[in-house]
Amino acid sequence: MALRILLVSGIRPWDPFGGAMRTKVIAGALAGLGTVDLLVLPLDGKHEEPPADSVFDRVLTVPQEFSPLDQDRSPARRVTEFLRGTLAAQIGKTRGAVLEKAPGWLAGTRYDLVWYMREHVWLMTRGLVSAPTVIDVDDLRDVLLARWLSIGKADRGMELTPVRRLDMHRVIARWRRIHRRAAQGADVLIYSGQGDLRRSGFPNSLVVPNTYTPPAGDRVDGGAQTAEERGPGRPTILFQGVLSYAPNADAAAWLVKGIAPLVREEFPDLRVLLAGQSSPRIDALGRSPGVEVTGIVPSMTPYLRQADLVVAPLRVAGGTRIKILEAFAHRVPVVSTTVGAEGLEVRAGEHCGIADTTEAIADECVRLLSDRAAARATADRAHELYDSSYRPEKAAEQVARAVDTALSGGRRRRAARIPRGPQNEWTAARRKPIMGR
Secondary structure, X not given: OOEEEEEEEOOOOOOOOHHHHHHHHHHHHHHOXXXXXXXXXXXXXXXXXXXXXXXXXXXXXXXXXXXXXXXXXXXXXXXXXXXXXXXXXXXXHHHHHHHHHHHHHHXXXXXXXXXXXXXXXXXXXXXXXXXXEEEEEEOOHHHHHHHXXXXXXXXXXXXXXXXXHHHHHHHHHHHHHHHHHHHHHOOEEEEOOHHHHHHHOOOOEEEOOOOOOOOOOOOOXXXXXXXXXXXXXXXXXXXXXXXXXXXXXXXXXXXXXXXXHHXXXXXXOOEEEEEEOOOHHHHHHXXXXXXXXXXXXXXXXXXXXXXXXXXXXXXXXXXXXHHHHHHHHOOOOEEEOHHHHOXXXXXXXXXXXXXXXXXXXXXXHHHHHHXXXXXXXXXXXXXXXXXXXXXXXXXXXXXXXXXXXXXXXXHHHOOXXXXXXXXXXXXXXXXXXXXXX
16 A cells, blocks of 8 residues: 655755755655655745656645854844754744644645654654654764864864853753654654664664765766776866865865875875865865865766765764765775764775875875775775665665554554663763753
8 A cells, every 4th residue: 555655854855965865865765655745844945846856746845944044143033042042942933833834734634654854853843743753863963063072163163162162062962862852752763874873772773874876867887987098187186065064164174284285295286176065165275276166066977087086084974975975886986084984884995995184094095096906996896885785775675664664663562661771872861851841
């Protein structure tokens, strides 16, 4: 029997960036199980019609209130955020908008399942529909914040003042309470990688891996061009993605200012290519010698074909990196930090180079740029891993498993309570209301 499913997301699945790619893959997998409606809460406030090839039967857009993208914050908003906390204020205000607009749209429709993309989206919309529930946590926000603190920065790479440090610890504690509340409220929790699954420790959890879908008509089985196929030219390192996103901006700055100068000691004509949505900070990096900034591009494939290496020098990240899977699919060798490759079932030296200091990352880059045979063998093994584990159909298998588990009352068939033992990283957080009500 075909199911009727409601997908609730804070991101439009047809937008061109990583979180949207995951949402699109999951939406496609759910559409294989039945009819899917979409309730989308975009941060940018835009009402966009889905593309012609959309899998959705119906779409309702309710823009998020108190969006962090808003340039102007009224005095009333500042007071509310101060009194309630920024996260709580955003969730509370958006929930009010959803309760005003969504019930009429939902009236008369019986859903067999609700799939929420991210915990805060569930908090904004919970209780609208009575049905088995899946919450796609994807990655852990508190882990991301803790990693900013570990490198001496505040959220989004800002200067870490004493006030910001205190606030970040408060927000980390709040996210840990949210994790627990979501585990109690969902039939199934979903993570994008085994690392976050182990950190959570919740029994009602599964992994739906991030995957990479090549653009329509794009052949990846043949791989990127080899150095011989490209002919003579400058060795090229590529870092791609939404570069305006703070963790990516931090990684790009480290690559340009720290890693690349060491690589240039062996390869003086090194070219560093920063491809993807830019920002003034990234544009400034483009004024460094040997660095090119593309801005938004219609397809990343031409830039992957120019690259000798994809480097992912991320110090702050959560979940898994689609940019690495993209390189694997195109047979471009990868050098990453441990954090950058976290969540992917890779082995250092076999599927990619992994290093965590400026000098060690530069050494890995020099090794793979110098030894073309080793670079090609690494890229071929990485492509095999992509082909076996990270194509969209692999995610679809896990989505179907999650739906089956939720529909069969998976949470109720397990222990009635989330365990409080030491195996659960979040058990130190006290049980209390999230929003202070």
